Amino acid sequence: MANACSVRVRGVVQGVGFRPFVYRIARENSLAGWVLNAGDGVEIHVEGSEGSVDLFLRELFADAPAASSITAIDVAPAEHTGAQDFSIRASPSVASPTTRISPDLPVCPRCLAELADPGDPRFGYPYINCTDCGPRYSIIEKLPYDRANTTMAAWPMDERCAEEYADATSRRFHAQPIACPTCGPHYLLETGGEVVRGDARAIERAAALLRDGEIVAIKGLGGYHLACDARRGSAVQALRERKFRKEKPFALMVRSLEVARELADLSPNAELLLTSQARPIVLARARVTLPGVAPDNGELGLMLPYTPLHHMLFSAGAPEALVMTSANRSSEPIAYEDDDAREHLTGIADAFLVGERPIARRVEDSVARVGLWGPVILRRSRGYAPGAVAALPTSRPLLAVGADLKNAITLVVDGQAFVSQHIGDLESWDALRAWQETIRDLLSMYQVRADELLVVHDAHPEYRSTAHANELGARAHLAVQHHRAHIASVLAEHALLEERVVGVSFDGTGYGDDATIWGGEVFVGSVAGGFERVAHLRQADLVGGDAAARHPVQAAAGFLRQLHVLPALTSPPFDFPRRFGQALRLHESRTRTFRTTSVGRLFDTAAALLGFTRPITFEGQAAIWLEQLARESGPVAAYPFPFVDGEGERQGEGELDFRPLLVHVIEDRRRGRPVSEIARGFHSAIAAAVRDVAQHLCESRDARWVVLSGGVFQNALLLEEIAALFEHASVRVLTNHAVPPNDGGISLGQAALAAFAPAD
Numbered sequence: 121m122a123n124a125c126s127v128r129v130r131g132v133v134q135g136v137g138f139r140p141f142v143y144r145i146a147r148e149n150s151l152a153g154w155v156l157n158a159g160d161g162v163e164i165h166v167e168g169s170e171g172s173v174d175l176f177l178r179e180l181f182a183d184a185p186a187a188s189s190i191t192a193i194d195v196a197p198a199e200h201t202g203a204q205d206f207s208i209r210a211s212p213s214v215a216s217p218t219t220r221i222s223p224d225l226p227v228c229p230r231c232l233a234e235l236a237d238p239g240d241p242r243f244g245y246p247y248i249n250c251t252d253c254g255p256r257y258s259i260i261e262k263l264p265y266d267r268a269n270t271t272m273a274a275w276p277m278d279e280r281c282a283e284e285y286a287d288a289t290s291r292r293f294h295a296q297p298i299a300c301p302t303c304g305p306h307y308l309l310e311t312g313g314e315v316v317r318g319d320a321r322a323i324e325r326a327a328a329l330l331r332d333g334e335i336v337a338i339k340g341l342g343g344y345h346l347a348c349d350a351r352r353g354s355a356v357q358a359l360r361e362r363k364f365r366k367e368k369p370f371a372l373m374v375r376s377l378e379v380a381r382e383l384a385d386l387s388p389n390a391e392l393l394l395t396s397q398a399r400p401i402v403l404a405r406a407r408v409t410l411p412g413v414a415p416d417n418g419e420l421g422l423m424l425p426y427t428p429l430h431h432m433l434f435s436a437g438a439p440e441a442l443v444m445t446s447a448n449r450s451s452e453p454i455a456y457e458d459d460d461a462r463e464h465l466t467g468i469a470d471a472f473l474v475g476e477r478p479i480a481r482r483v484e485d486s487v488a489r490v491g492l493w494g495p496v497i498l499r500r501s502r503g504y505a506p507g508a509v510a511a512l513p514t515s516r517p518l519l520a521v522g523a524d525l526k527n528a529i530t531l532v533v534d535g536q537a538f539v540s541q542h543i544g545d546l547e548s549w550d551a552l553r554a555w556q557e558t559i560r561d562l563l564s565m566y567q568v569r570a571d572e573l574l575v576v577h578d579a580h581p582e583y584r585s586t587a588h589a590n591e592l593g594a595r596a597h598l599a600v601q602h603h604r605a606h607i608a609s610v611l612a613e614h615a616l617l618e619e620r621v622v623g624v625s626f627d628g629t630g631y632g633d634d635a636t637i638w639g640g641e642v643f644v645g646s647v648a649g650g651f652e653r654v655a656h657l658r659q660a661d662l663v664g665g666d667a668a669a670r671h672p673v674q675a676a677a678g679f680l681r682q683l684h685v686l687p688a689l690t691s692p693p694f695d696f697p698r699r700f701g702q703a704l705r706l707h708e709s710r711t712r713t714f715r716t717t718s719v720g721r722l723f724d725t726a727a728a729l730l731g732f733t734r735p736i737t738f739e740g741q742a743a744i745w746l747e748q749l750a751r752e753s754g755p756v757a758a759y760p761f762p763f764v765d766g767e768g769e770r771q772g773e774g775e776l777d778f779r780p781l782l783v784h785v786i787e788d789r790r791r792g793r794p795v796s797e798i799a800r801g802f803h804s805a806i807a808a809a810v811r812d813v814a815q816h817l818c819e820s821r822d823a824r825w826v827v828l829s830g831g832v833f834q835n836a837l838l839l840e841e842i843a844a845l846f847e848h849a850s851v852r853v854l855t856n857h858a859v860p861p862n863d864g865g866i867s868l869g870q871a872a873l874a875a876f877a878p879a880d
């Protein structure tokens with residue numbers, strides 16, 4: 121029996137070898153018809169015997185190319201056309217604004233085999249790629265995704281490449297970045313005044329320099345890296361000094377999965393994450409100590425090679441574990457333009473391995489870890505961006521500009537929320553410029569005019585993102601409170617926009633409704649209906665404003681002042697430095713002292729009491745230190761950290777009282793209890809408080825889910841303890857998986873809440 125149908129496939133299906141794949145399976149099943157790239161995906165018409173059509177549809181779903189990601193397949197009966205064979209038809213030239221841009225892809229096994237095959241025309245060619253692999257987002261200048269609109273436009277194809285490009289049976293059919301050694305770009309090495317040309321020679325020389333302990337700047341997919349031998353302490357130390365990066369851990373790129381296993385404990389899920397298409401940096405327990413790589417930290421950040429160049433470097437004898445850190449000076453965005461890299465990295469790098477293909481936009485490495493409920497993305501960038509992570513019920517274009525730290529932005533077009541790559545901390549001028557560039561870039565890519573936009577920003581009047589959001593010339597503006605955005609980010613990615621939940625948002629800082637500094641907030645409500653704040657950490661003082669976040673003892677001053685008796689802390693075992701006394705005096709005179717409910721500062725206080733009395737050198741350092749310390753202890757009883765729900769007039773003003781918690785921490789420290797046990801008991805107390813709050817409020821407010829978000833929930837030990845407490849509970853826990861629980865997820869939450877704002 122004959123049958124005809126039309127099929128629409130949506131998702132990431134363009135530029136990933138989807139049409140040749142359809143062509144192949146249609147022919148194998150003796151079907152006639154055609155396939156073409158349409159505005160919002162791929163359109164297919166097939167006709168033939170019913171059995172063949174069924175088989176075709178099954179294979180379409182089951183065997184789709186690795187780089188594709190299907191969100192929907194719609195099949196509808198169609199008229200017979202009498203087509204005689206199957207063809208790939210030319211596409212209408214206008215791309216719809218919601219055409220998905222593929223993230224960058226790691227080099228595929230077949231290209232790797234050709235790269236290593238002396239008989240192959242692309243043997244040893246660092247820009248080898250095909251429709252299954254290679255650059256995408258990092259080379260696209262504008263849509264539609266055609267070679268002329270990429271940074272490969274300057275290299276006309278030679279005959280061989282042009283033939284493969286036009287051949288529907290080839291793996292390189294319409295592979296926009298296709299190139300070979302004859303017609304494509306090359307790498308070269310600059311060192312001292314010398315320039316080494318020829319891909320193989322340049323790469324071999326770079327590998328030799330790395331073996332000798334030198335620091336090499338390497339141009340990758342989305343920017344420059346600084347690399348050195350991770351096992352050579354002196355090289356790592358030199359890199360730290362030259363980069364002004366005191367203690368923040370360096371990520372490593374290792375030759376193979378085997379090397380990764382030697383360096384860290386990898387669970388099967390960690391290995392899946394490490395080898396996933398995004399090839400993120402994966403955090404895992406270290407098995408070895410590499411001096412200077414991750415000081416005072418029990419974890420290592422590891423990634424596998426993902427470009428042909430990386431593989432060639434290791435084959436050429438580069439050390440099997442390389443520090444691979446974003447090329448920038450501390451806290452500046454990653455360098456991605458050649459001149460900029462030379463200017464900024466001279467004095468840091470001993471040599472530059474430079475590729476000729478320009479990078480269209482900076483895309484840093486992503487960072488992730490395996491969590492109990494799935495992967496936790498700590499920095500969402502290369503391999504993930506600019507994928508759509510949520511569908512929102514709005515037809516108006518909407519731009520959410522995020523928070524000032526760990527910034528990423530979200531653009532919503534036709535109800536699709538596209539989250540940008542990680543941009544960074546907007547405090548530096550360069551980062552602010554990168555943020556503005558990213559906004560312009562996404563708007564022009566999706567053909568949205570600024571004056572059509574609803575722009576959503578944080579409620580903080582002094583955020584740079586707020587100030588600049590008001591200069592974009594948007595149609596309308598909306599401010600969204602920070603911690604509500606954290607909770608909404610989780611619900612948006614889980615498509616639970618109407619669900620009534622209890623939301624627990626713990627982080628360092630966010631501007632509150634009452635103009636105090638929030639960071640320990642509990643809400644009830646939904647994205648659709650809004651969130652009511654029903655409880656919070658007991659208020660303490662933040663002495664000296666932002667400086668308190670850099671000095672744990674200063675944070676401690678504002679919290680310990682809340683105790684009935686202020687303990688003596690400048691003597692053993694506490695030995696608080698002079699800064700503590702100064703902070704107390706500031707507090708006395710109420711100078712630059714603010715009210716806060718920050719759980720992040722409560723962690724800093726505990727860290728200070730257990731020995732972290734020096735200033736921190738990167739954000740979150742004291743809390744990470746405390747977590748590592750706690751991991752050295754087995755389970756212990758939780759310290760008391762009572763939740764008191766408001767009654768009568770104080771209905772809806774529940775409070776988590778940290779005073780008994782800190783009193784116990786101080787007493788146990790004084791008694792000489794091992795600090796690791798105290799740190800563990802502190803973590804257990806926070807976990808138990810989350811359970812108490814969730815159980816009580818879910819019951820009294822009729823909710824089934826507790827949603828956790830905010831930077832504090834990056835703490836893996838805390839999440840483990842929470843998971844154990846909820847194992848048999850009727851309340852279910854929901855956390856971030858597509859966007860970070862830290863401020864990198866804020867823009868998605870802003871967008872979700874704004875999608876329900878009354879139309880203006």
Ligand code: ZN
Nearest residue numbers: 228231250253
């Ligand atoms: Zn390939």
Ligand code: FE
Nearest residue numbers: 627830831863
């Ligand atoms: Fe936050």
